[in-house]
Amino acid sequence: MKKLTLLMIIASVIFASCMQNEKNDNPLLNDFDTPFGVPPFDLIKASHFKPAYLKAFDEQKAEINAIINNPEEPDFNNTIKILAYSGELLNKIGRVFGSLNSANTNDSLQTINREMAPISSRHRDDINLNDTLFQRVKSVYDNRDELKLNDEEKKLLEDTYKDFVRSGAALSPESKEKLRKINEELSMLQVKFGQNLLAETNGFKLILDKKEELSGLPDGVIEQAASMAKSLNMEGKWVFTLQVPSMTPFLQYSDNRDLREKLFTGYFMKGDNDNEYDNKSVIARITKLRVERSKLLGYKSFADFALERNMAKTPEKVFEFLGQVWTAALPVANAEAAAQQELINREGGKFKLEPWDWWYYSEKIKKAKYDLDDEITRPYFKIDNVMEGMFYVANRLYGLTFTKRTDIPKYHPDVNTFEVTRNGKHVGILMIDNYPRPSKRGGAWCGTFRSQKRDIDGKMIYPVVTMVTNSTMPSTDKPSLLTALEAETLFHEFGHALNNLLSNITYPGSSIPRDFVELPSQIMEHWVLEPEVLKVYAKHYQTGEVIPLEIVDKLDKASKFNMGFTTIEYLAASLLDMEYHALTEPVDLDIRDFENKSMAKYGLINEIKPRYRSTYFNHIWGGGYSAGYYSYIWCEVLDSDAFQAFRETGDIFNSEVAARFEKEILSKGGSGDPLAMYIAFRGKAPGIEALLENRGLK
Numbered sequence: 001m002k003k004l005t006l007l008m009i010i011a012s013v014i015f016a017s018c019m020q021n022e023k024n025d026n027p028l029l030n031d032f033d034t035p036f037g038v039p040p041f042d043l044i045k046a047s048h049f050k051p052a053y054l055k056a057f058d059e060q061k062a063e064i065n066a067i068i069n070n071p072e073e074p075d076f077n078n079t080i081k082i083l084a085y086s087g088e089l090l091n092k093i094g095r096v097f098g099s100l101n102s103a104n105t106n107d108s109l110q111t112i113n114r115e116m117a118p119i120s121s122r123h124r125d126d127i128n129l130n131d132t133l134f135q136r137v138k139s140v141y142d143n144r145d146e147l148k149l150n151d152e153e154k155k156l157l158e159d160t161y162k163d164f165v166r167s168g169a170a171l172s173p174e175s176k177e178k179l180r181k182i183n184e185e186l187s188m189l190q191v192k193f194g195q196n197l198l199a200e201t202n203g204f205k206l207i208l209d210k211k212e213e214l215s216g217l218p219d220g221v222i223e224q225a226a227s228m229a230k231s232l233n234m235e236g237k238w239v240f241t242l243q244v245p246s247m248t249p250f251l252q253y254s255d256n257r258d259l260r261e262k263l264f265t266g267y268f269m270k271g272d273n274d275n276e277y278d279n280k281s282v283i284a285r286i287t288k289l290r291v292e293r294s295k296l297l298g299y300k301s302f303a304d305f306a307l308e309r310n311m312a313k314t315p316e317k318v319f320e321f322l323g324q325v326w327t328a329a330l331p332v333a334n335a336e337a338a339a340q341q342e343l344i345n346r347e348g349g350k351f352k353l354e355p356w357d358w359w360y361y362s363e364k365i366k367k368a369k370y371d372l373d374d375e376i377t378r379p380y381f382k383i384d385n386v387m388e389g390m391f392y393v394a395n396r397l398y399g400l401t402f403t404k405r406t407d408i409p410k411y412h413p414d415v416n417t418f419e420v421t422r423n424g425k426h427v428g429i430l431m432i433d434n435y436p437r438p439s440k441r442g443g444a445w446c447g448t449f450r451s452q453k454r455d456i457d458g459k460m461i462y463p464v465v466t467m468v469t470n471s472t473m474p475s476t477d478k479p480s481l482l483t484a485l486e487a488e489t490l491f492h493e494f495g496h497a498l499n500n501l502l503s504n505i506t507y508p509g510s511s512i513p514r515d516f517v518e519l520p521s522q523i524m525e526h527w528v529l530e531p532e533v534l535k536v537y538a539k540h541y542q543t544g545e546v547i548p549l550e551i552v553d554k555l556d557k558a559s560k561f562n563m564g565f566t567t568i569e570y571l572a573a574s575l576l577d578m579e580y581h582a583l584t585e586p587v588d589l590d591i592r593d594f595e596n597k598s599m600a601k602y603g604l605i606n607e608i609k610p611r612y613r614s615t616y617f618n619h620i621w622g623g624g625y626s627a628g629y630y631s632y633i634w635c636e637v638l639d640s641d642a643f644q645a646f647r648e649t650g651d652i653f654n655s656e657v658a659a660r661f662e663k664e665i666l667s668k669g670g671s672g673d674p675l676a677m678y679i680a681f682r683g684k685a686p687g688i689e690a691l692l693e694n695r696g697l698k
């Protein structure tokens with residue numbers, strides 16, 4: 001009898017493994033049989049996702065059941081470690097879906113997203129709220145002092161335990177039921193927010209058909225608008241969109257005040273037009289549910305909940321920090337507004353400066369003061385050259401080499417793929433996707449199709465990283481020529497990419513706190529305009545001439561120009577985020593009223609709008625920056641101070657400092673405590689001084 005059972009088990013194991021090796025006609029369910037195991041984009045169809053997701057949910061359920069039904073006493077290996085490795089298929093599919101849905105979406109993907117959001121939410125809750133599983137995790141956690149764990153294992157154990165508690169595992173059955181409902185509704189609202197926003201962004205176009213309406217616009221900008229019109233079958237006209245590379249130059253240069261107002265109003269009213277894509281009720285509901293959820297879990301507010309795991313720890317700390325910078329920056333912004341009004345008056349304009357005038361007049365003042373504008377520098381920032389520049393910096397700092405590959409599947413023709421190596425050894429794959437299109441959401445980001453880790457047997461898994469921007473497109477007769485700011489954005493996202501590429505951890509799933517993850521990205525921005533770096537990459541796209549020293553000098557002098565505005569519009573958005581998420585009662589908000597009152601409280605001047613108004617603030621409603629938009633300037637304290645570590649040696653490529661930065665920060669990902677990691681790199685915690693100096697706010 002015994003023998004027979006054993007035979008049957010062996011037979012079924014063999015059968016199971018045959019099934020695994022057998023080719024499925026759904027490519028998402030097969031091993032990716034491509035160079036470096038990148039997703040086989042050419043084979044993946046939208047219709048593959050749903051069945052793959054359902055299979056992946058089942059697979060993880062089975063893995064979780066195996067953990068729960070294990071008769072052995074719970075320990076690190078049979079519970080924490082194996083749990084960390086569960087859901088590999090789901091993770092694999094989720095990463096492909098998430099990346100495609102952000103960078104190259106379509107109606108089918110959006111439908112699947114709407115359909116899968118509540119099912120995914122239920123699946124996560126089935127795991128997070130499973131009491132038997134939680135009791136096993138808790139028992140390992142309660143015995144943690146007796147276990148001989150290394151630092152990464154300790155962090156994994158603590159994070160796993162806290163994640164369960166923060167997901168509601170310790171709640172009563174009734175509260176758990178309530179939580180499930182909230183989570184499900186939230187997941188659907190977040191999807192709705194993003195889909196409304198994409199529709200609103202694509203829905204507005206400023207179409208011009210008279211030459212005189214182009215007054216003030218540089219040739220390059222006009223060509224871009226003509227190319228855009230052509231691509232929309234409106235040959236002979238000029239089209240400006242709400243995408244930043246199209247909108248900003250128009251606001252900077254157009255002499256036509258009414259058209260500037262029209263375009264900018266289109267932008268800042270996104271999601272607030274009382275139409276079918278209006279986001280006000282969506283975010284009012286999200287806010288309310290987030291408060292309810294946080295209170296259910298025992299927190300005063302959503303911000304208290306979210307910040308507990310961040311470097312800042314409490315909302316009070318964030319408000320205090322933002323307040324300090326606000327106080328330093330507001331007088332500077334006021335002075336900038338006064339200078340613009342003075343120019344308007346001097347020119348005989350009989351009107352008050354409005355938000356849609358800011359770019360135009362600041363550009364004029366900048367030009368008069370520094371004899372510099374974007375059109376002077378664009379020819380030196382051809383996108384391929386800028387990428388060469390960032391690769392050069394990564395090579396000098398970390399010894400990385402980037403080789404273009406054309407034999408690797410990609411999800412869109414605009415994608416450029418690079419193999420990253422060090423001393424001839426494979427490090428990872430980097431995909432770069434730079435131009436706006438209706439299927440791509442706005443902004444810039446970095447993600448992974450596969451993150452670095454070691455598999456359950458300790459074998460290295462190399463990362464496949466994707467970097468997405470919305471940069472100036474090539475036009476009919478010019479390559480993509482970037483503004484200095486766009487070049488900086490490329491370096492920024494590349495910094496995230498390096499963090500992923502140089503990650504050297506064991507377990508999957510550790511995440512870097514929001515208010516630390518911008519350190520690796522923002523530190524890269526410090527190299528972009530360094531003369532030593534510019535002379536390598538900033539070459540005129542036609543003549544090959546290196547950017548003249550005189551322009552470099554102007555760029556340097558102008559780098560602190562308009563910093564009052566830049567700081568205040570950013571801080572206003574950060575404070576708006578905090579105001580929503582520091583609410584301690586689940587109230588029904590009137591969004592316009594709440595936004596106005598929140599901004600008035602800090603004395604935001606009328607001439608400046610928050611960088612994101614509520615109805616299109618994707619970071620905090622759709623993305624992962626809820627009660628976290630402050631992170632960028634929080635991290636600037638870190639990156640300004642960290643870059644000083646290079647400067648102090650007199651060599652911005654100092655290899656010892658770079659090696660320490662890689663060892664203590666980049667390679668550790670989310671596997672350590674951020675402040676401890678920073679101190680290990682720098683020897684001390686940073687102060688706010690370098691930040692204020694950097695922005696000229698001292």
Ligand SMILES: [Zn+2]
Nearest residue numbers: 492496518521
């Ligand atoms: Zn970033």
